[in-house]
Amino acid sequence: MTITTEDVETYEAKIDGFATQPEEDQCLTTATKNVLDEISGRRDVDFQFSISDLNDLCDYRPETGQDSILLQENLNSELEDYGYEMKLSRGLNEEDLRAIVKDDRRSYPIASVSPRYFDEVENSYKPRRGSSGDYQLQHVLIVFAVNSEKVLYYDTFHDIFERRQNVEVEREMSDNLFYQLWSETGNEVLWVQKEGQRTLSSPEFEG
Amino acid sequence: MSVPVNNRIVFGEAEELMEGRKRSQLKSKLGQGIYISEIHETQDGDFVINFGNSTPKDVSDSRDKDRVLQFIDVEDIYSVTASKQDGNYVLELPSREELHRGYIERQKQILDQLDYTTATLIYENIFEFSSVENQMTPIIEIVKWTQEDGSKPITEIEAQQNSDKTRLYISTLSDLGFLNVTDGTIYPGEKMQSADLHPADRTKEDYQKELIGQVIKDGYYVLRDKLSMSMLDQYPQLCNSYYYTALQRNDPNLELDIDRIQDNYREQYNKKKGRNKINDKMDRLARADVVHKDGEYVSSKQTMWNDLVSESATASI
Structure with missing residues (x-):
């Protein structure tokens, strides 16, 4: 089973309205802004969060990235x-x-992926390792569809290059590769939902 | 499983922190680009853990638009010691503020070092820019007059320069070893008489130019910070609004347009300068053979690139 035409059409319609990443190290808050806006439109709630608001909530400091735990704590207030x-x-x-x-009452999930993700994106952009010799940044992807063969995702780095011109971007990877990269982060996921939902299948899941 | 929010990570083996869930836990709390750059065990059996920070930077070529995302790793921004408690090691995490401060300080050191190297490399090329010459004139005069006359009473120099800073310049040059001061009179110091600087076949002008270059090399930070000679900074910083990115990308052929150089100048130095001013100054630097410029696009001058690479080899750029 692969990604369906319907999945792709939904994906293209959704990302068309996505905010672009203003700085190279604001992937988490850009992804959060996008999933908040998306569920806001779909569920008829009026979330008004700018990327700058979200940066404040996660104690963003230029070039030292963002704190997902603090983002969750403060955004929940x-x-x-x-x-x-x-x-x-x-x-x-x-x-x-x-x-x-x-689940219509939940946003698209933001999945953390291992720094090794950057070995896989050559067709979209050209990442280059720093002086440590390895990729060190734990990136996030917005997941749109998951099936037994493929994962359809949105990488916020696609929009940081100011002069991009109709470049075909990677948006799918094999389910196995995604699972490996995601598992290397302890299968970390962020999402927004109606309060009080607790029914997911995993025995570990506490909602 | 909910994510724990406390500020400690417990581990059994040091390697656990470098991968998988514990690495992810650390990044969730400290920032996605924070990583452990080094762990070593002390004689007491504790672990000293050094943190680094990796940040992505768009270093695309302005003309080719080649979408290159370079990760900039800065090591040793902070270190903590993890001690053994009840059979496991406990790592008390630093705050984001502490890590950020450590990163900013390291970053500043790296750029400062690069600017210093650049200042010493380009001095002779920009020596005749009027703004540079004007600011350096009192120093140049003191060095030149002392060298020409062999000795000079301080009062005489003060009278000619008519500046309340003359004594400060003299004491700085004396501290740096270029002058000796005895009983209110200045004499050439050891460095001014150095054979390296003063071969017989050199013209007086070349010697003086090189001598001033040596003063800048030996006294860059004092002249810049204590004598407020901002011109020493300005042109190296403009230069490095191009070269820093080219060095990070390790590509002398990288072309950056004026907009990108203006962005870099603002981001690297937290200073603003108008687009036209930046363009004019890059034109001047191109005429002085410090950068290559083709219309809007700036790239490396090969000799400058070679010198910078060899001088910056240990600077972790």
């Missing part, structure tokens, strides 16, 4: 008024991920 919450979990499985994608 804001989302409470709307009856929504951000969840940050580790140890989920692909069935959980699929359940989050398909």
Whole structure:
């Protein structure tokens, strides 16, 4: 089973409205802004968070990245008024991920992937290792579809190159590769949902 | 499984921190680009853990638009010691503020070192820029007059320069070994008489130019910070608004346009300069053979690139 035409059409329609990443080290807050805007439009709630607001919530400091735990803690104080919450979990499985994608009351999930992800993106852009000899940045991807063969995802780095011109970007990878890269982060996922939802399949999942 | 929010990570073997869940846990708390650059065990059996930071930077060629994302790794921004407690090691995590401060300081050191190297390399090329010459004039005069006359009363120099900074310049040059001061009179110091600087076949002008170059090399930070000679900074910083990115990408053929150089100048030095000013100054640096410029596009001058690479080899750029 592969990614369907319907999956791709949904993906293209959704990312068309996505915010672009203003700085190279703001992938987490850009991804969060995009999933918040997407669920906001779909669920008719009026989230008004700019990337700058989200940067403040996660104690963003230029070039030293972003703190996902702090983002979750502080964003939840804001989302409470709307009856929504951000969840940050580790140890989920692909069935959980699929359940989050398909649940209309949940945003698309933001999955953390191992720094080795950058070995896989040559067709989209050209990452180059730093002086340590390895990739060190733990990146995030917005997951749109997961099945037994492929994962359809959005990489916020696609939009940081100011002068990009209709370059075909990577948006799919094999399920096995995704699972490996995701597992190397302890299967970390962030998503936004209506408060109080607790039914996902994984025994480890606590909602 | 919910993510623990406390500020410690417990581990059995040091390698556990370098991969998998513990590495991810560390990044969730400290920042996605924070990594452990080195772990070593002390004689007491503790582990000293050094943190580094990796940040992505768009270093695309402005003309080719080749979408290159370079990761910039800065090591040794902070270190902590993890001690053994009840059979396991406990790593008390530093705050993001502490790590950020460590990163900013290291980053500043690296850029400062590069600017210093550049200042010493380009001095002779930009010596005759009027803004540079004007600011350096009092130093040049003191060095030149002392060298020409063999000795000079300080009061005489003060009277001619009519500046309340003359004594400061003299004491700086004396501290740096270029002058000797005895009983209110200055004499050439050891460095001014150095055979390396003063071969018989050199013209007086060349010697003086090189001598001033040596003063800049030996006294760059004092002249810049204590004597407020901002011109020493300005042209190296403009230069490195191009070369820093080219060195990070390790590509002398990289072409950056004026917009990108303006962005780099602002981001690297937290200073603003208008686009036209930047363009004009890059034109001047191109005429002085410090950069190559083709219309809007700036690239390396091969000799400058070679010198910078050889001088910066240990600077972890």
